[in-house]
Amino acid sequence: MGSAQQLHLGVALDGAGQHPAAWRVSGIRPAALFTAAHYLAHARLAEAASLDFVTLDDTLALQPGGEEVVRGRLDALLTFAALAPVTSGIGLVPTVTTTHTEPFHLSTAVASLDFASRGRAGVLAVPSRTEAEVAHFGRRTLPSEVDAEAENAEVVDVIARLWDSWEDGAIIRDEPTGRFIDREKLHYVDFEGRFFSVKGPSITPRPPQGHPVVAVYGDSPYAQGAEVVLIDEIRDARVRFPGAKLLAGLSVVLAETEQAAIDRRHALEAYAPFPTGGLSFTGTPADLAAELPRLAAASGLDGFHIRPAVLPDDLELFTAETVPALQAAGVFRQAYTGTTLRDHLGLGVAANQYAEA
Amino acid sequence: MPKQVKLAAHFPGVNNTTVWSDPRSGSQIDFSSFEHLARTAERGKFDFLFLAEGLRLREHAGEILDSDVVGRPNTTTVLAALSAVTTRLGLAGTLSSTFNEPYEVARQVASIDHLSGGRAAWNVVTSPDAWTGQNFRRGGFLKREDRYQRAEEFLATVRELWDSWAPDAVVGDKENGVFARGIDRFVHKGQQFDIRGEFTVPRTPQGQPIVIQAGDSDEGREFAAKTADVIFSRHGSLESGKEFFADIKRRLPVHGREPGELLIMPAATFVLGDTEEEAHEYAREIRYQQVRPATAIQFLEQVWSRDLSAYDADGPLPEIDPDPDAEPLTWGRVRHEKDQLAVAAKWRAIAEEKKLSIRELVIEVTARQQFVGTARQVADSVDEYVQSDAADGFVLVPHLTPGGLDVFVDEVVPHLQERGVFRTDYTGDTLREHLFSR
Ligand SMILES: Cc1cc2nc3c(=O)[nH]c(=O)nc-3n(C[C@H](O)[C@H](O)[C@H](O)COP(=O)(O)O)c2cc1C
Numbered sequence: 001m002g003s004a005q006q007l008h009l010g011v012a013l014d015g016a017g018q019h020p021a022a023w024r025v026s027g028i029r030p031a032a033l034f035t036a037a038h039y040l041a042h043a044r045l046a047e048a049a050s051l052d053f054v055t056l057d058d059t060l061a062l063q064p065g066g067e068e069v070v071r072g073r074l075d076a077l078l079t080f081a082a083l084a085p086v087t088s089g090i091g092l093v094p095t096v097t098t099t100h101t102e103p104f105h106l107s108t109a110v111a112s113l114d115f116a117s118r119g120r121a122g123v124l125a126v127p128s129r130t131e132a133e134v135a136h137f138g139r140r141t142l143p144s145e146v147d148a149e150a151e152n153a154e155v156v157d158v159i160a161r162l163w164d165s166w167e168d169g170a171i172i173r174d175e176p177t178g179r180f181i182d183r184e185k186l187h188y189v190d191f192e193g194r195f196f197s198v199k200g201p202s203i204t205p206r207p208p209q210g211h212p213v214v215a216v217y218g219d220s221p222y223a224q225g226a227e228v229v230l231i232d233e234i235r236d237a238r239v240r241f242p243g244a245k246l247l248a249g250l251s252v253v254l255a256e257t258e259q260a261a262i263d264r265r266h267a268l269e270a271y272a273p274f275p276t277g278g279l280s281f282t283g284t285p286a287d288l289a290a291e292l293p294r295l296a297a298a299s300g301l302d303g304f305h306i307r308p309a310v311l312p313d314d315l316e317l318f319t320a321e322t323v324p325a326l327q328a329a330g331v332f333r334q335a336y337t338g339t340t341l342r343d344h345l346g347l348g349v350a351a352n353q354y355a356e357a
Numbered sequence: 358m359p360k361q362v363k364l365a366a367h368f369p370g371v372n373n374t375t376v377w378s379d380p381r382s383g384s385q386i387d388f389s390s391f392e393h394l395a396r397t398a399e400r401g402k403f404d405f406l407f408l409a410e411g412l413r414l415r416e417h418a419g420e421i422l423d424s425d426v427v428g429r430p431n432t433t434t435v436l437a438a439l440s441a442v443t444t445r446l447g448l449a450g451t452l453s454s455t456f457n458e459p460y461e462v463a464r465q466v467a468s469i470d471h472l473s474g475g476r477a478a479w480n481v482v483t484s485p486d487a488w489t490g491q492n493f494r495r496g497g498f499l500k501r502e503d504r505y506q507r508a509e510e511f512l513a514t515v516r517e518l519w520d521s522w523a524p525d526a527v528v529g530d531k532e533n534g535v536f537a538r539g540i541d542r543f544v545h546k547g548q549q550f551d552i553r554g555e556f557t558v559p560r561t562p563q564g565q566p567i568v569i570q571a572g573d574s575d576e577g578r579e580f581a582a583k584t585a586d587v588i589f590s591r592h593g594s595l596e597s598g599k600e601f602f603a604d605i606k607r608r609l610p611v612h613g614r615e616p617g618e619l620l621i622m623p624a625a626t627f628v629l630g631d632t633e634e635e636a637h638e639y640a641r642e643i644r645y646q647q648v649r650p651a652t653a654i655q656f657l658e659q660v661w662s663r664d665l666s667a668y669d670a671d672g673p674l675p676e677i678d679p680d681p682d683a684e685p686l687t688w689g690r691v692r693h694e695k696d697q698l699a700v701a702a703k704w705r706a707i708a709e710e711k712k713l714s715i716r717e718l719v720i721e722v723t724a725r726q727q728f729v730g731t732a733r734q735v736a737d738s739v740d741e742y743v744q745s746d747a748a749d750g751f752v753l754v755p756h757l758t759p760g761g762l763d764v765f766v767d768e769v770v771p772h773l774q775e776r777g778v779f780r781t782d783y784t785g786d787t788l789r790e791h792l793f794s795r
Contacts, residue, residue: 023529023536030529030536034559036441036472060460062555068534072527072559075468081437082472085388101461104412104492105431112434116388136460138552171386171428175378178649179423186414186421199491201421203414205386205428271534 007296007331008303008345010053010093010230010247011046011318013039015070017310018251021271023070026310034074036082042311043083046090049319050336052344053091053213055124055305056080060097061132068272077109077123084117091341093122093215098155099148100128100137104198107159114207119340122213123159124230127152127220146221147195153222154193156214161189163211164352165201187354210350213341218246227347230305232278238300245345246300249278251307254317258283268309278307285317289325362743362779363620363750363792364770365405365449366398369758371415373425374626374725376646376756383759385426388438390759395439397759398446401766402780404791405447405478405567406439407589407752408432412456413489415689417655418664422689424651426758433465440473447788449478449569454511455504456484456493459550462511463518466566467558475562475787479515480569480589483508483577488688505576510549512568512584517543518556519565527559563789582608585619586792589752593623593726598747620749620792625726626756629764633730640729643756644720653716656723659687660700670716674708725754735765736772743778 015033016023023030032038039056046054058076063069076094083092092113096106106123114121127148128134134142143151170185189200216223218231218241229244231237237246251274255261265274265282274280279295281288292304308314326332338344369375370385377385384390398406410432415422432450439448448469452462462479470477483504487497499507523539530536537559544553570581571589581588582605592601601623606616628643630636648656650670658665661675662683668675679697708718728735742748755761773779785794 021534024531024534030531031527034471034527040441060464060557062540062557067536067538069536071537071540072522072557074471074558075433075464078433078437078465078468078472081434082441084438084441085392086441100458102456102493105457108431109434112430112438115386115430116434116438118388132554136552136554137458138550139458166428173377178651180377180425181421181423181427183421183423196494197491197496198493199413201414203412203428204430 005293005296005331006333007292007326008245008247009051009332010055010091010303010305011051011315012055012057012305012307013042013311014057017314018307019268019272019274019309020065020069021268022310024271025268026313028311030070033070034072036079039079040083040086042315043087043090043092045312045315045319047087049323050333051090051319051323052303053093053122053341055093056095058095058097059130059133060100060128060136061130077113081113081116084113084120087117087120089120089336089339091120091122091213091344092117093124093213093341095124095126097128097133098125098152099143100133103155103158103196104162104202106155107162107202108204110159110212111163111202111204111207114209114212119208119342121207121209122215122228122341124215124217125152125156126217149220149222151195152216152220153225154195156216156225158189158191158193158198160211160214161191161353162198162200162202163206164354165189166205167352167355168206168210170205206352209340209342210352213345213347228345234279234299234301245302245347247303247305248295248299248301249307250304251275251278251280251309252288252314252318253280253282253309254285254288254314254322256284258287265309274309285321286325288318289322289329292326293329293331359776359778360743360749362739362773363622364401364403364779365407365447365622365750365752366394366403366762367407367409367624367752367754368394369755369761370409370429371411371426373647373652374754374756375426375758376643377426378646379757381757381760385758386428386430388435391435391439392442393759394762395443395446397762397766399443401762401770402783403446404750405449405476405788407449407480408435408451410451410453410482411689412453412484413492413689415687417687418658422655424649424655433469436469436477437472440469440476445476445783445786445791447476447478447567447791448473449480449567451480451482451571453482453484454508455499456489459511459514459518460552463515463556464558466515467519467561470561470563470566471558475789477561477563478567478569478587478788480571481508481512481585482571486688505572505580507549509580509583510547514545514547514550514552516565517545519561521556522558522560524560524564563787567788567792578605578608581605581619582614583612587620587622590621590623591725593625593748593751595742595745595747598623598726598742599745602746602748617793622750622752623726623748624754625728625751626754627728627735627765627769629730629732629735629768631731633734636729636731640727644724647756648716648720648723650716653719655687656719657715659685659690660697660704662686662697668715671714674705674715674718726751732768733772736769736776739769740773740776740778
């Protein structure tokens with residue numbers, strides 16, 4: 001991590017922005033939140049700036065709150081699947097719920113997102129902790145927080161095993177022997193965990209990245225194995241997660257002058273307070289560009305998960321002004337240098353746990 | 358106006374219909390293959406593209422089957438991605454009611470309906486075997502007789518969820534700060550599900566996405582008659598098609614439905630040639646590529662439940678009878694034969710009468726409805742089947758991935774259009790409009 005450390009940047013595309021009243025001040029038509037075009041427009045802004053990835057939150061329940069907040073959403077993974085064939089550089093990292101969804105379905109869905117995006121898929125694996133979700137399934141009681149996190153870790157483990165259950169090159173199409181696959185290169189995962197078991201192999205061959213990028217939130221006690229950790233609490237983060245790419249959540253309110261940014265923030269706060277958790281920045285795009293490398297160096301961060309207060313406004317300013325300033329300072333890429341999300345994040349090739357060394 | 362033909366394109370993935378050894382055969386996995394087929398189907402003004410599903414790799418005699426195409430991507434993910442590269446084509450996916458939960462399926466299909474602007478369809482299948490359950494939290498799960506009970510309640514629950522948001526619930530009143538209003542709570546308490554809460558997806562462009570059913574038993578037929586929009590059947594021949602068609606349409610009034618409310622679309626393959634002889638020659642070649650010696654023996658073993666690997670596929674049928682008490686040798690293939698001894702006796706009779714080897718017999722008995730001939734002849738037959746109520750249309754299964762449909766779209770569709778039995782352009786935006794508006 002020298003002075004010209006390269007930053008990694010992801011952007012949250014939730015609702016009409018991070019602030020609960022964003023939808024009231026944004027130029028976005030509220031019903032557009034239920035169309036693919038809305039997400040595509042924002043993903044393209046992020047892609048034009050060569051950002052690493054976009055994220056989209058999800059749960060299997062309605063957002064809490066009343067009439068005055070955005071309620072309802074489409075399945076995040078499917079929404080990003082609809083962006084995959086019509087984007088070319090941006091990483092796509094939807095949230096999935098690991099407590100209720102079958103790990104087998106999750107594994108094939110993320111692998112398929114990787115195929116559709118030609119190697120740009122990731123997944124933010126999040127356990128469920130609400131009674132509402134339990135009631136939507138009616139199959140189990142609410143797991144304790146510790147159990148939900150442990151199960152999340154099992155799911156992360158098993159989805160990677162399923163990705164590996166087909167070795168690269170398993171499809172041989174060998175005409176002389178009449179074999180379509182080499183079954184020596186397919187593996188039962190025979191996973192027996194505390195919470196479930198899965199036989200395998202996957203129905204889907206190993207995806208282009210081998211392992212699509214798995215991200216988790218850093219408040220999880222089981223975040224250790226993940227390759228990307230999104231953190232809100234940056235103190236001691238590097239000590240807590242020595243091996244992971246660490247990106248700090250940062251909500252941003254931007255404007256051409258500092259005063260204008262403060263005014264925008266106050267205007268939003270007149271509707272509702274900002275959500276707690278994570279860092280926040282209110283100011284000019286240029287000041288933000290100066291701040292990011294400093295903050296990263298001081299806290300041992302690899303980058304930031306930018307949460308624009310209002311879409312598209314804060315994302316537009318971020319990509320149009322902050323990113324070029326970061327590029328000029330030599331701390332952010334000028335253009336994509338690779339084609340996959342693993343390339344963007346510098347994660348290297350994913351080893352296959354079943355392949356003979 | 359003559360009855361209009363409905364057409365769907367089946368992605369020829371996992372099965373032995375795909376001739377993978379053909380040099381023109383591409384990937385069954387890469388998204389570009391799905392995109393190619395979808396664009397071709399849309400160019401041909403098809404009603405929808407269809408994806409099947411299997412949730413465990415097929416096995417034979419304790420090993421993963423390696424002679425046919427193996428491996429496929431996740432159904433809903435592919436459909437959502439296809440919504441981005443098509444504008445009118447319906448997008449139909451098979452999702453098991455046994456290995457999913459209503460809240461998730463309702464949400465996935467509704468999401469695809471939004472993302473595609475009203476083009477989603479769900480093919481409700483009950484999944485043929487509990488062996489698949491080993492890949493899921495619940496394990497084996499559900500006896501055969503309980504599966505339709507679950508399927509029926511599953512679908513009813515999904516429909517309740519789809520209906521739970523008022524059509525105008527997303528108000529988006531920025532001035533007064535009302536984002537959404539009128540999200541009803543759902544409560545479902547039945548034998549299979551006891552669930553309640555709020556759905557996360559607003560009412561979709563189609564309101565109710567299209568529901569397809571594929572299952573042939575009496576329970577399956579009743580289920581479809583009661584509630585499906587389309588049946589994907591395997592009764593493709595003129596005779597069995599007419600019988601099936603009449604049987605299904607007869608069941609509708611009991612459920613207060615009109616014959617036109619449920620469309621019957623059998624699977625069918627096609628082979629085109631410049632002359633009729635050429636087409637038949639090519640069709641014969643394709644069948645031999647689909648049913649290789651190993652595949653023929655495996656098919657026989659599936660019915661016999663015995664190791665028949667010592668037999669020559671080019672020789673006569675085994676003298677020994679099936680072992681109806683043995684565990685099945687094949688897993689993951691839908692079995693339509695229930696009485697193995699009777700099937701074997703029937704096959705023996707056919708083989709004797711026509712002097713067929715094992716391979717020739719399997720080619721004969723596993724044949725599906727095939728339209729073979731010149732483009733004009735194929736168009737004539739398709740039209741004849743539809744006009745004589747053997748079907749409302751067909752789900753076409755090309756034998757090449759992904760380019761196998763091109764020739765049908767380029768050569769057969771124009772003939773159907775000329776006859777005035779197939780649209781020359783889409784007249785609606787949603788799949789429901791394609792299927793049901795006149
Ligand atoms: C034409 C047809 C297509 C089917 N496609 C699938 C499929 O893609 N995936 C699946 O799990 N089952 C599929 N099935 C199986 C059915 O869902 C059902 O489990 C099976 O037919 C047994 O039910 P039945 O006794 O009513 O026929 C299909 C059945 C038919 C007749």
